[in-house]
Amino acid sequence: MKFPIHCPACDTEMAVVKLSCSSCHTEVSGKFNFPALMRLEPEEQEFVLEFLLNSGSLKEMANKMGKSYPTVRNKLDELIEKLKSF
Amino acid sequence: MINLFINPFEQLTDRQLLSYGLLIFAAMVLLGWQWEFVADGIVQLHHAPAKPLWKVLINQSINLFSLSLLMFLFGKLSYAKTRFIDVFNVVLIANFTQLLVVLVLLNPWTNHILLPVEKAILEGDILLKSVPKQNLIVLGIAGFFAIGMLYYFFHLLVLGMKLAMNSKKVYQVILIVLLTLLLDSLLKFTNPYL
Structure with missing residues (x-):
């Protein structure tokens, strides 16, 4: 199931208000913002994960994705800009 | 498949782009040698007297490297992470269009049809009255x-340059076209070809 980051009704970014322990069922209420990585779209999170798994080698990543190096580098630049804006 | 022709730079890896680009370059050199034409400018193709293969290779390289260098300098000034190999691939792949022009318009069959037109113009028949109608239709196409x-x-x-220099600005598109046309005029004017 896709993790909902934005409100399906008004598209505003959502926040976590309740956390629950799966073992003792303790519940914590409050307003917790998502960490930066969680605020990315699922395909962007996938991209960051791939980047880490390829030891940060854009060249290797581009080869695996069947894309050119600048295509992958530009995507990374876009993500950096997005993360900086959070 | 159609996307490959519209935007090959996102669909292919660097190695594939370089391989296809070098094949296009090799085809242009061999055809220039066999069909006796010279690309005496970035967007120029003209018939020329027969030349040895090494001269055709150098002539073709002048266009390839001058445009690559100019675009690389422009790219580097606009975006520090621009790599020469990406720009070089773009110029190599863009030459695919010239290869198509050569294959369609400079092949011996089309030459047979278009040469009478060229001859008529040289002889002063500007209205091309001495040229058969079917030749004029082919000329129009x-x-x-x-x-x-x-x-x-x-x-x-x-498209390739925008990707290589991560550009989203319209004025940079205009500059790419203007710089290319400027280089084309410069090469035509200085005529460094052998």
């Missing part, structure tokens, strides 16, 4: 095809 290929050349060059 050839003209439209050449214009279409010129547009396709700039489409590939601009």
Whole structure:
């Protein structure tokens, strides 16, 4: 199931208000913002994960994705800009 | 498949782009040698007297490296992470349009049809009254095809350069086209070809 980051009704970014322990069922209420990585779209999170798994080698990543190096580098630049804006 | 022709730079890896680009370059050199034409400018193709293969290779390289260097300098000034190999691939792949022009318009069959037109113009028959009608129809189609290929050349060059220099600005697109046309005029004027 896709993790909902934005409100399906008004598209505003959502926040976590309740956390629950799966073992003792303790519940914590409050307003917790998502960490930066969680605020990315699922395909962007996938991209960051791939980047880490390829030891940060854009060249290797581009080869695996069947894309050119600048295509992958530009995507990374876009993500950096997005993360900086959070 | 159609996307491959519209935007090959996102669909292919660096190695594939370089391989296809070098094949296009090799084909242009061999055809220039066999069919006796010279690309005496970035967007120029003209018949020329027969030349040895090494001269055709150098002539073709002048266009390839001058445009690559100019685009690389422009790219580097706009975006520090621009790599020469990416720009070089863009210029190599953009030459695909010239290869199409050569294959369609400079092949011996089309030459047979278009040469009487060239001859008539040289002899002062500007209205082309001495040229058969079917030759004029082929000339018209050839003209439209050449214009279409010129547009396709700039489409590939601009698209590839935008990717290589991570550009989203319209004025940079205009500058890419203007710089290319400027280099084309400079090469035509200085004529460094062998």
